[in-house]
Amino acid sequence: MKAIAKEVGTVDATRDTMFTDWAAVDRFAREFVGQAERAVKSVQESAPA
Numbered sequence: 001m002k003a004i005a006k007e008v009g010t011v012d013a014t015r016d017t018m019f020t021d022w023a024a025v026d027r028f029a030r031e032f033v034g035q036a037e038r039a040v041k042s043v044q045e046s047a048p049a
Contacts (some may be wrong), residue, residue, distance in 0.1 A: 011036070
């Protein structure tokens, strides 16, 4: 928390402060799931029948 406070300035510890970029989290999650789905499909297609 001290490092964050230094970066953003004064932080009121008596209140909740949101530092998370939820749009970036959403993009990451969607990309991660997409890559995982493609990897699973690739493995399934290359597996012997």
